[in-house]
Amino acid sequence: MKEGELSSAYRPRSGHKLHFHYDIDFAKNPKSYLDASITQLFYTNNALHDLFYAYGFTENAGNFQADNFGRGGVAGDPVIAFAQDGSGYNNANFATPPDGKNGKMRMYVWNTVVPNRDGDLENGIVIHEFGHGVSNRLTGGPHNSGCLAWGESGGMGEGWGDVWATIFRHRTADRAHRDYGPWHMGKYANGGSTGIRKYPYSPDVDVNPSTYSFLNHQGYWGVHAKGEVWAAILLEVYWNLIDELGWTSDWKSASVDKGNTLFNQLIVDGLTMQPCRPTFLDARSAILQAEAVLTGGKHACAIWRGFAKRGLGVDAQRIPGKNPWDDDNRIDGFSVPEECRP
Ligand SMILES: [Zn+2]
Numbered sequence: 001m002k003e004g005e006l007s008s009a010y011r012p013r014s015g016h017k018l019h020f021h022y023d024i025d026f027a028k029n030p031k032s033y034l035d036a037s038i039t040q041l042f043y044t045n046n047a048l049h050d051l052f053y054a055y056g057f058t059e060n061a062g063n064f065q066a067d068n069f070g071r072g073g074v075a076g077d078p079v080i081a082f083a084q085d086g087s088g089y090n091n092a093n094f095a096t097p098p099d100g101k102n103g104k105m106r107m108y109v110w111n112t113v114v115p116n117r118d119g120d121l122e123n124g125i126v127i128h129e130f131g132h133g134v135s136n137r138l139t140g141g142p143h144n145s146g147c148l149a150w151g152e153s154g155g156m157g158e159g160w161g162d163v164w165a166t167i168f169r170h171r172t173a174d175r176a177h178r179d180y181g182p183w184h185m186g187k188y189a190n191g192g193s194t195g196i197r198k199y200p201y202s203p204d205v206d207v208n209p210s211t212y213s214f215l216n217h218q219g220y221w222g223v224h225a226k227g228e229v230w231a232a233i234l235l236e237v238y239w240n241l242i243d244e245l246g247w248t249s250d251w252k253s254a255s256v257d258k259g260n261t262l263f264n265q266l267i268v269d270g271l272t273m274q275p276c277r278p279t280f281l282d283a284r285s286a287i288l289q290a291e292a293v294l295t296g297g298k299h300a301c302a303i304w305r306g307f308a309k310r311g312l313g314v315d316a317q318r319i320p321g322k323n324p325w326d327d328d329n330r331i332d333g334f335s336v337p338e339e340c341r342p
Pocket residue numbers: 128129132157158161
């Protein structure tokens with residue numbers, strides 16, 4: 001970032017008490033509560049930094065920090081987060097340069113509803129955007145931030161964001177449970193009833209029918225559509241692990257003995273193990289490899305059952321296109337390995 005860009009940006013001033021308390025009148029447009037939005041966005045980003053730190057997104061792994069305290073990695077790269085950024089509406093984005101350069105989050109106001117709403121206040125959107133920083137820094141190493149740029153890998157970049165946005169908003173075991181959904185993205189900000197994805201997330205295939213082969217369908221060329229499929233698949237793994245191990249509200253414990261925290265650890269570890277520009281099949285393998293390393297294969301069948309339910313079972317196939325204009329063809333596989341069959 002350019003020197004001075006941060007120091008010249010507007011920020012709320014609390015005076016010497018460091019007391020950042022601002023009221024919001026939701027009947028008014030977001031501009032009227034800018035101080036509250038900036039404060040909230042600052043808080044959420046810091047909370048996410050600390051949460052992911054517990055799972056290994058540390059200085060050495062290329063996290064976003066002003067000072068790395070001599071613990072490795074390149075310092076001087078906290079996330080610069082722009083609340084109510086004026087460069088767009090009804091969206092948000094995150095730019096992830098290599099370790100040592102600031103991540104930049106731009107959050108927009110949504111004008112699809114009157115009064116307008118502020119994406120800064122929908123944690124799911126902020127989590128999704130921060131997630132881009134995490135997945136980009138961890139895949140292919142912190143100095144290579146171009147590993148999730150397009151195609152299936154870009155789609156999974158969106159999918160991990162949606163997964164984190166969904167699971168980190170679960171505050172109690174019953175809300176994390178598969179029966180509680182459907183879970184939406186962007187539903188507050190856009191003011192609608194269905195959110196911004198084609199389907200809400202749900203284990204019910206009548207509500208969300210996504211399978212691996214949806215990537216072949218018309219309308220699935222873009223990264224967000226591909227990401228929906230990846231997120232729908234991963235969430236099946238999440239629910240299966242919660243069925244096996246239960247759920248804890250103590251996300252920062254990173255416990256391998258609880259389903260939700262083990263799941264998140266496997267996701268983060270998988271990111272570091274997968275190759276640059278992974279396919280869905282590569283990422284699946286990396287998560288299974290992470291489980292083998294961390295918990296010795298104890299939960300491999302729960303994971304396989306999750307993947308297989310959405311077509312990414314052991315018999316799933318990706319047949320590469322014959323030329324750059326010919327998209328890959330994916331064939332659903334609903335089978336689990338022999339040892340996981342009853
Ligand atoms: Zn995104």
